[in-house]
Amino acid sequence: MTFAETDTRVSLYGRRALGLTVIAAGLVLAVVLSLAFGTNPLTPGEVWEGLHRRTGSEASAIVWSMRIPRTIVGIVVGAAFGVAGALIQALTRNPLADPGLLGVNAGAGFAVTIGVGIYGGMNIDRYIWFAFAGAALATVLVYLIGSAGGRGTASPATLVLAGVAMAAVLGGVSSFLTLIDPITFERLRYWGLGSIAMTKLDETWSVLPFLGVGLLLALILSGPLNSVALGDDLAAALGTHIMRTRVLGVIAVTLLAGGGTALTGGIAFVGLMVPHVVRWFTGPDQRWIIACSALAAPVLVLVADVLGRILGRPGEIEVGLVVAAIGAPVLIALVRRRKVSGL
Structure with missing residues (x-):
């Protein structure tokens, strides 16, 4: 290994270490802001007191x-x-x-709408x-539509167009169904905006095992x-099982995106922005x-949620709208850049 290669590797490790430090600090700050801000803002001292002394005080109850x-x-x-965003960028x-x-x-949202229409309620x-x-059906359909006539491959622009068209059709049908029976789909209308305020903690625990399996697969x-x-041919030459990797990748995306959507509705752009930012320092x-996307994405969601509470006071703006x-x-x-960050 030459001196230049050694210097480049040390520089990369330094960027990664700095990036991880910034992400960790950002996550801690985002958690503190999430605990402090809302309809009733709390000082850091009140948050600390509420965390350590569950005495029945107002601050403790709020926290x-x-x-x-x-x-x-x-x-x-x-x-x-x-x-899910990092994974689907790598797969495609x-x-x-x-x-x-x-x-x-x-x-996932369309299927949930069908489920609510069949069973009623939001169980x-x-x-x-x-x-x-x-989520699984949409993933497969978009890839098949985007790669039609392309010998199994699809350009980034084609996949995005196919995905936007699919999202528009499914979103339109879901909206139509909610308008037909607004009473049955009352809670679903707010859920579809991408809100973390309505999700109960026991619901999160019930979905967490699925998300854990998806993260482990990723x-x-x-x-x-x-x-x-590096391309299918070179990957196969290196001993990678292409089909198995893609099938397991689709399963992981399904578990992560489907589970996340079931909890809070779709929150777009998180999976687009975060991997790009992370790639600046990870290579x-x-x-x-x-790994870094799993730590950095919560920072974006929590900060967007805090902004929604501050800007919408005394009410709030759903986190999905703020992130959008x-x-x-x-x-x-990203579209206007001549050269997007490499995968």
Whole structure:
């Protein structure tokens, strides 16, 4: 190894260490802000007092009954959507891929709408399976549509167009169904905006095992995905089982995006923005991208949620709307760049 190669590797490790430090600090700060801000703002001292002394005070009641469950939900769904985005970008070799843009969230939301129409109510033990089925079906359909006539491959632009079209169709049908019977779909209308305020903690615990399996699959696949990024032929020559990697990847995306959507509705652009930011300091190594996305995505979700509480006071703006307002300009900037960050 030459001196230049050694210097480059040391520089990369330094960037990764700095990036991890910034992410960890950002996550701690985001958690503190999430616990402190809301309809009734709390000082850091009141938050600390409420955490350590569950004495029945107003601050303690606010922190334990409202802020902590909400913060946990934000961390869980943020990690789910962030890793799902990193995974789907690696699988499709498409830097513009995202569970929201490719219609995965819309597929899960449409299936949940069907489930609510059949069973009534919002029992997560029932509609979680609808979310998984809808996410898987949308993922497969978008890839098949995007790769039609392309010998099994699809360009980034084609996949995005197919995903946007799929999301528009499914979202339109879901909206039509909710208008037909507004009483049955009352809670679903707010859920579809992407809110972490309505999700109960016991619902999060029931979905967490599925998200854990999806995250574990993503971490296991991170090594083979580095080979897939080089192209199918070279990956096969390196001993990577292409079909198995893609099938397991689709399962992981289904569990992560479907589970996250079942909890909070679709929160778009998290899976698009976070992997790009992470890639600035990790480089193209999928092991680092996936692991860091799991830590960085909750920061975005929690900060967006805090902004929604502050800007919408005395009410609030759903986190999905705030993230979309941030993500749309980011998407335009990514599209206009001549060279997006490499996968």
